[in-house]
Amino acid sequence: MTFNYFDHDLSSLHEQLKGGQISAEELTKASLDNIKQTDGDLQAFLRTTDDQALQAAKSIDQAGDFNDVLAGIPMGLKDNISTEGQETTGASHILEGFKPVYNATVVKKLQDAKAISLGKLNMDEFAMGGSTETSYYKKTTNAWDHNKVPGGSSGGSGAAVAAGQVPYALGSDTGGSIRQPAAFNGIVGLKPTYGRVSRFGLFAMASSLDQIGPLTRSVKDNALVLNAIAGFDKWDSTSVDTEVPDYTKNLGKGVKGMKIAVPKEYFGEGIDPEVAAKVRAGIAQLEALGATVDEVSLPHTRYGVAAYYITMSSEASSNLQRYDGIRYGFRAPDAKNLEEVYTKSRSEGFGNEVKRRIMLGTFALSAGAYDDFFKKAAQIRTLIIDDFNKVFDQYDLIVGPTTPTPAYGLGEEIGDPKAMYMGDVLTIPVNLAGLPGLSINAGFSKDGMPIGLQMIGKAFDEATIYQAAQAFEEASDLLKQRPAIAAAYQGGDK
Template structure:
């Protein structure tokens, strides 16, 4: 069984009609995951109570007005849960069990969704390939020798492989959109504050945002409906009204003004990616939109500013992992200083240690003005660039990633080469804007993603434009090597 020829609405109708029960659906889903897991390695933990929870939903009755009722979904393993361990793919949190559930987990459960398991990621969400996990390397279903992107590679891969219809990831600098691009699915990073971060293990607190992966734009809108909204536990969550994100999907793009930044088709972008984006621009024009070339002059500084700021926030956030209160503790420690040093030296992986050191350096007395303050000023300039473009345009389009998925191991020895994978996505996080990736082409049999960027809290506009493109192309209908055709 797979979900390649289904969507949330069609499976929901089967559940409502009694053609299949949630328990049967969950058992089939778990069986499919188990069969593919040796190849894919997308999961770090499975929910042993999933079938029992599905049976409870069946007993209560499928909610006919809620497409997630009885539906199997997956979540990234940096969202805390009480009934499954939460490791953030780090030795530091091996076998850690939370005393509470993340708000988005509570919202999924309230909607009747069945969380089947927790997916692999780059350790503490720091990476662009899911090779930085302390436990395993997730593969791309389209080609098992390539990466699925990161850090939410497991969540993207399980949807791409047809194992589940939907999953949750987190996006700090592109960690939803880039893996969505590499695996040929839809990934949405909502506006900062649209979705609660309560229970998301923090990396960069002013950047992190939880968002959904799905096979179609409409399914993605359904997921965001379920998880968005204000949360008293999260002081940064917005009290902005949450609309029905599916309401305007069929309104089309007639009269819409779309910006295409010239910087997004410049040096470093693969020719096949440029061709796909130009073809997408032509498609939008054929559908009645106006596509105009604009400039985001400070976007080229985004990667540098991001790694100074996000690493500084990571340095602060990861101070709590000290071997004393919870998580891994070095057995070799002889005194308090030993405990700190040895626990952090052996508990954290190299990429996490690199970013902690970079952030600590940027925050130090002699470097704060030179690096952190300067990066914060660049962030302001990038925000102003976006504001200027959005004065005259409804949304911005461009590539999600500069290339297709790369070979496993090909970039893992060069951190700067890996960081550049997020050059297209990072400015969106710096500005706190919504961004969505959706399939827009192929290169040598591997997916290419198009990124749509919107004004603050304008996710509905992105879904509207994305749905119009999707309905007039067939990229989302292609299936990968693993489990597909």
């Protein structure tokens, strides 16, 4: 039996489980069937944990406790989120076979909510990439067109949700790695405010930029998942001890009276005309719903990509020193001495993109380059933060495209790192400033590929983003649009 998640959201699933129309075990079995039926084309899951998932479902059914809205509902986790006793590799050869001895805080929170993890989702190696093509294990495809990329680095998470394999998944976002796959797959993806969700148990790439967040089909579902995973964590020194509201509280209140800023830089050179047209139409719809819309300037946006890649690579080169072939993970079998253990294990264990960023970061932190590169990038980061602060003194939201183009073909940009890096030009500034950002489907290109609209909010004001995003969602019929892969579930629903 398969289960058609396109006809249900988390709230309706919750009511069915509470009312006994379906059991957690039945839903879990059906979800695993979904994956088996569709993942040959999609390649979203690296591995499923069938036995553990079914046992967790049975326990929830026996307890009969479905009070939490996520109880008994399956989901997926990006492969850089630590799960105790379950292989977690960051999609890298160097961690093949590695089984963490602890759960990430977000995993513990979801377990406390009685959510059921079905396994680990594919990603770019150590979250370094924008297409999920740098994974050591496989290449995930787009839910709408299997010849196109799903985005990255959370491409497995985005594709699995868009294809109806699971109703929600967690990803991580360092420079757009939740929002870009959400845009390419036509779903909702949120990067929360830096410090809103614990990073404890997330494989570190760039510690001042990384943030875990949810990918879902609808805005309300996204808010419900953030309700479950947000909050202060003493195990994370970057976690912020501030009140977590109910993110569903303002849904349905609309955008009347909201002040929305549209940066002119977000519609400049390099933005696909179809993307610009669909996003401007979406902004016009928000204005028709009662929002006030003005054009503004974020003048330092053009320096964001350069500042980001220096900052991120510098932090990554430091964080990835721990993968040395000594303590855990892959060790080169033919190393003859300690130096060869280090060099061969890292040379054979890391892929090209990871090596590229380690070398770039190591250079930027070197004595001769530090002032010219790393220090300058930090100064630009401050200017970008100041740009956002000036706009948010007068506006509630910033709205624009999520990505410059819709999803491109597999293999098109993987050989051109600069072109792929520029794909994050609109998402990177949000991470540099530590702000929350959400991508929602704004429509489709002429060849049927989704186009993302990005909403950026003030720090710790995800509630306003959700309020506006749901108003936009309700005013369109885009949720009714389904990729062809959805047909695999028709007639199999309980």
